[in-house]
Amino acid sequence: MSGDDRQTVGPERLTLYFEGRPVPARPGQTVGGALHAAGVTAWRETRGRGRPRGLFCGIGMCFDCLITVDGRPARRACLEPVADGMRLTAGAPTEIGSVETAGPQETDPREEHHDHPA
Amino acid sequence: MTTPPDRPFDLAVVGAGPAGLAAAVTAAAGGASVLLLDAGERPGGQFWRHPGPAPDGSDAPDEAAGQHDWGRFLALRRGLRAQVAAGRLDYRPGRQVWLVTREEPGFRIETTATHDGVASTPGAALARTLVLCPGGADRQLPVPGWTLPGVLAAGGAQALWKGQRALAGRRAVVAGTGPFLLPVATGLAAAGARVVGVWEAGSPLSWTRHLPAVARVPGKAAEGAGYVAALARHRIPYLTRTVVAEVLGEDRVRAVRRGTVDAAGVPTPDGPVVEVDLVALGWGFTPALELPLQLGAATRLDVDGSLVVVVDEEQRTDVPGLFVAGEATGVGGAALSVAEGTLAGLAAAGRPVAGRVTRRLRARVAAHRAFARAMHLAHPVPAGWSGWLRQDTVVCRCEEVDLATVRAATDELAADDARTVKMLTRAGMGWCQGRMCGFATACLAAEAAGRRPRPDDLRATATRPLAAPVPLAELAELAKPGEPGEPAASDGPDGLTERGEPAGPGE
Numbered sequence: 163m164s165g166d167d168r169q170t171v172g173p174e175r176l177t178l179y180f181e182g183r184p185v186p187a188r189p190g191q192t193v194g195g196a197l198h199a200a201g202v203t204a205w206r207e208t209r210g211r212g213r214p215r216g217l218f219c220g221i222g223m224c225f226d227c228l229i230t231v232d233g234r235p236a237r238r239a240c241l242e243p244v245a246d247g248m249r250l251t252a253g254a255p256t257e258i259g260s261v262e263t264a265g266p267q268e269t270d271p272r273e274e275h276h277d278h279p280a
Numbered sequence: 281m282t283t284p285p286d287r288p289f290d291l292a293v294v295g296a297g298p299a300g301l302a303a304a305v306t307a308a309a310g311g312a313s314v315l316l317l318d319a320g321e322r323p324g325g326q327f328w329r330h331p332g333p334a335p336d337g338s339d340a341p342d343e344a345a346g347q348h349d350w351g352r353f354l355a356l357r358r359g360l361r362a363q364v365a366a367g368r369l370d371y372r373p374g375r376q377v378w379l380v381t382r383e384e385p386g387f388r389i390e391t392t393a394t395h396d397g398v399a400s401t402p403g404a405a406l407a408r409t410l411v412l413c414p415g416g417a418d419r420q421l422p423v424p425g426w427t428l429p430g431v432l433a434a435g436g437a438q439a440l441w442k443g444q445r446a447l448a449g450r451r452a453v454v455a456g457t458g459p460f461l462l463p464v465a466t467g468l469a470a471a472g473a474r475v476v477g478v479w480e481a482g483s484p485l486s487w488t489r490h491l492p493a494v495a496r497v498p499g500k501a502a503e504g505a506g507y508v509a510a511l512a513r514h515r516i517p518y519l520t521r522t523v524v525a526e527v528l529g530e531d532r533v534r535a536v537r538r539g540t541v542d543a544a545g546v547p548t549p550d551g552p553v554v555e556v557d558l559v560a561l562g563w564g565f566t567p568a569l570e571l572p573l574q575l576g577a578a579t580r581l582d583v584d585g586s587l588v589v590v591v592d593e594e595q596r597t598d599v600p601g602l603f604v605a606g607e608a609t610g611v612g613g614a615a616l617s618v619a620e621g622t623l624a625g626l627a628a629a630g631r632p633v634a635g636r637v638t639r640r641l642r643a644r645v646a647a648h649r650a651f652a653r654a655m656h657l658a659h660p661v662p663a664g665w666s667g668w669l670r671q672d673t674v675v676c677r678c679e680e681v682d683l684a685t686v687r688a689a690t691d692e693l694a695a696d697d698a699r700t701v702k703m704l705t706r707a708g709m710g711w712c713q714g715r716m717c718g719f720a721t722a723c724l725a726a727e728a729a730g731r732r733p734r735p736d737d738l739r740a741t742a743t744r745p746l747a748a749p750v751p752l753a754e755l756a757e758l759a760k761p762g763e764p765g766e767p768a769a770s771d772g773p774d775g776l777t778e779r780g781e782p783a784g785p786g787e
Contacts, residue, residue, distance in 0.1 A: 188445075190332045195446035203429035203532050210680040214531050216429040217448075218677070218716070220436020221326060222319065222394065223417050225711035225749075226677060234396065240436070241395045 176246040180205065187244040194220070194227045194239030197250070205229050205239065205252045288385055289315040289370070291628050292407035294377050294571060297325020298356075298614040299606030299621035300413035305359035306625030307411075308369040314629075315405055316360075316369060319376040319394050319748075323360055325415055326435060327614045328353040329442045346442055346467050348503065349614060356618070374398030376748040380574050386410065386601050387575075390758075392750050403754065409601045409628045413621060414568035416607040419586070420716050421456075421563050421665050422683075424673045425527025434464045434562030441471045448473070449558020453536055455479035455524045456562040457659040462507035464560055469514035476554055478511070479522040481541050481563075482659040490654030496647040499615070524559060525549035525668050533559055545663035563661050566719055567608040570747040575599050579735060582610045584656035585719070587738035593642055595624035603628045612652035619644045666727060675724065676717040678710020686721070690728030697729070698722040699740035711749070714741040 178185045178193065180202055187196035194217045197205060204214030206228055218226040220240050227239040230251040293304040296318035304316040324330060328350070330343040344350045363369035375391040375398065382388075386408040418433040425431070430449065434456060437448040451474045454465040465478045488494075494501060511518055525539030526549060536559055538551025564584050573579070577597040578590040588611075589604040591597055597604055605620035619641050626638065669675075671684040689695040689704040698721055701707060707721045708714030714721065718741030719733075726733040 189335075191444040191446055195440050195444045198440065198448060199446035208680055213427060213680075214429055215427070215677075217432055217436060217440075219417060219433045220439045220448075221417060221433075223712060223715045224433075224677065228711070237395065243395070243397050 176244055178244060178248045178250055180250045181252060185250075189244070191244050192240055193229060193231060193237070193242045193244055193248070193250060196244050197239065205250070207252070288406035288408055289313050290407070291315070291409050291411065291625075292317065292387065292389055292405060293411045293413060293625075294318075294380075294389070295325065295413035295415055295606070296320060296323040296360075296371070296373065297413060297415045297606065297617065298327055298352075299415075299617035299624070300325070300411070301353075301356040301360060302618045302621030303411045303413060303603075303605055303625035303628065304369060304371075305356055305363055306622050307629035308363035308366075309359065310626065310629040310631045312368070312629035314363070314369045315389075315407060316371045317375050317377055317389065317391055317405075318371075318373050321374050321394070321398075323357055323371075323373070324353055326417075326439065327617075329439050331443060331445060346470060348463065352614075352618060372401040375401060375403075377571060378746050378748040378750050380410065380412075380571050382575065390750075390754075392748060392754055403757075409603065411595075411603040411605060411621075411624045411628050412571050412608065413604070413606045413617070413624075414571055414608050416565040416567040416586075416611060417715065418456075418460075418562040419564045419566040419661075419719055420561060421661065422673055422675050422717070422720055423524055423527060423561075423668055424670050425529065425533075426559075426561070427674050427677055428527055428529045428533050429531070430529070430533030430557055431527055431559040431561065434461060434560040437558060437560040438464045438467050441467060445471075447471050448560070449556070450474060451476060451556045452558035452560060453477050453479060453524065453554065453556045454560045455481075455522075455536075456564075457481040457661065458562065458564045459484075459504065459507075459655055459659070460562055460565075462504075462511065464562070465516055466507055466510035466514060468558075468560070469510075469516060473558065475514065475516045476556060477517045477519055477522075479524060479538065480518065480520045480659075481523050481545075481662050483520050483543075484658050485520075490657065493650035493654040497615075497651040500613075500651055522551070523547055523662070523668065524561070525551065527559055528553065533557055539668060541662045541664070545660070545665070547662060547664060547668045549668065564656070564659065565607060565611045566715070567611060568715075569608060569742045570713075570744040572597065572602075572604055572608060573739065573743045574745075574747065575602055577602060577604065579739065581733075581735050581738070582656070583653050584611055584659075585661060585733065586611060587735060587742055593623075593645075594627035595620055596627060610649065610652065611656070612648050616645060616648035616652065619648065661723075666724060675720055676705075676707035676710060676714075678712050678716075679706040679708075681705045681707040681717075683724075686724050687728070690725060695725065695728070697740065698725040698733070698737035701725045702740060708741050713744045718742055 176187045185200045204216040215226045218224045222241045228236045229239045231237045290312040292315040308314040331340040374394045379390040387410040418435045440446040440448045469475045523539045524536045526537040528535045535555045539549040541547045572589045582588045595603045595605045603624040605624040606617035669683045695701045722733040722737035
């Protein structure tokens with residue numbers, strides 16, 4: 163943590179569990195902010211090279227900080243608000259590509275429209 | 281889910297940063313029915329990012345800490361709250377727009393919750409006119425080691441403190457180019473980090489060549505002087521023509537190697553190794569253009585090398601009914617964005633746009649544009665930046681495409697534009713859809729072809745069929761019967777509950 167007592171983002175403490183390990187957080191923080199400030203700077207490995215990743219853009223655009231939150235995969239840690247007792251698990255490389263989300267595909271959603279039965 | 285919208289709004293505004301807030305409040309005050317959509321949880325955008333309310337719901341007592349031009353934000357927020365209370369403005373925070381299309385009587389806007397805890401609001405909306413104020417994000421250039429944890433976008437390092445009072449690192453270097461490095465460095469220092477240096481690639485005194493433009497915006501000069509004083513107070517060395525030539529570490533940042541760039545922008549990694557645990561990088565800003573591009577708005581290259589939307593002096597694009605304001609029409613800062621947003625709000629609400637008020641706004645826009653131009657010319661991306669890359673340096677972070685792969689596409693497969701490089705290498709085809717590497721990929725493709733990046737290079741890396749990832753359940757909803765305007769086919773306004781997630785705390 164920053165060790166700064168001027169902070170007013172919720173004076174009370176919450177506890178997150180990253181891979182079972184307690185991590186302190188304060189209300190109003192995001193999962194990524196709390197982890198990073200606590201010295202946990204990486205929580206996933208890349209698919210290709212198995213390299214560690216954590217926060218990069220910090221504002222929801224780069225998707226480097228994907229994490230599994232209470233079993234929900236591929237959440238952006240930089241946007242996900244903390245809650246007491248939250249269970250955080252590193253995203254296994256295989257999980258990253260298989261989440262039920264349309265994102266990186268080079269598809270036109272209007273084509274998708276026609277593919278789905280009404 | 282995309283609940284069919286009920287009646288159309290006169291005006292929808294996307295983005296509640298400086299431009300969007302000004303546009304929405306201005307239009308609502310003029311009598312229009314306004315929808316304001318924002319990915320953030322609180323108004324203010326990236327520039328006025330601030331902590332959430334205290335447990336009793338009141339504004340955080342220290343919310344103004346580290347802010348600039350905060351009085352202007354407070355005025356806009358008062359306006360926002362007044363218009364919401366008056367029922368003229370429907371403010372929906374925590375929603376990302378992922379698709380905009382033309383649909384009678386104007387535009388159809390599809391949104392998805394930014395995260396699962398967002399309060400439930402309808403997913404789709406119709407509006408007669410649309411003002412897009414999508415802002416932008418730090419422009420990035422790859423450098424060896426930049427994928428190591430502990431390397432953050434300069435704006436991201438700042439956002440951690442401004443938004444949630446989390447310190448991004450204890451010993452930091454802030455590097456890249458542009459005036460934005462100064463508030464990032466002084467902000468980190470004020471928050472308790474040791475900032476070992478601001479490494480500015482440019483030679484900013486060159487802006488003295490543009491003194492007439494600088495003198496037109498005296499407030500900016502005072503702001504700059506304030507940062508210089510803060511650098512001195514925190515004993516932060518400010519080095520020019522200096523870059524991070526390499527980031528060192530195994531599983532996280534341990535140190536950086538300093539380099540210099542000559543007057544031609546050619547780098548040399550000749551500096552010492554400096555221990556840090558945070559590297560904050562920014563090379564100016566890249567406007568977020570996916571939504572204007574979805575609607576086919578005309579674009580151009582701005583003086584800083586960014587792709588921006590072409591607008592007239594009322595912020596009108598060449599797409600009927602579509603206005604764009606703020607960084608997406610040219611990076612220039614919050615004061616410019618507010619002036620542009622105000623003009624757009626007046627024009628989009630059909631208010632008379634002649635007279636003293638608009639003349640004054642246009643004069644302000646012109647002065648700030650001239651100032652921004654001077655700053656852009658003083659802080660160029662070094663022409664020879666690719667010289668600090670190595671063959672194994674990752675260019676595209678998502679797909680881990682390295683320089684050797686990009687060079688194979690350009691040199692062996694004769695790819696001579698960004699679109700072809702992207703198709704051959706997958707650079708820009710991962711989760712972020714080229715938001716981080718798009719500019720660099722466009723530069724590398726153009727460099728191989730012996731030219732500067734063209735608008736089509738940047739369009740190829742900025743065009744995104746979906747502006748945000750969308751749960752498949754929400755996409756599937758698009759195919760369900762029930763045309764917009766008909767009664768909602770579902771039983772509730774909240775698509776998120778379909779995923780079995782409880783509605784969390786929202787605003």
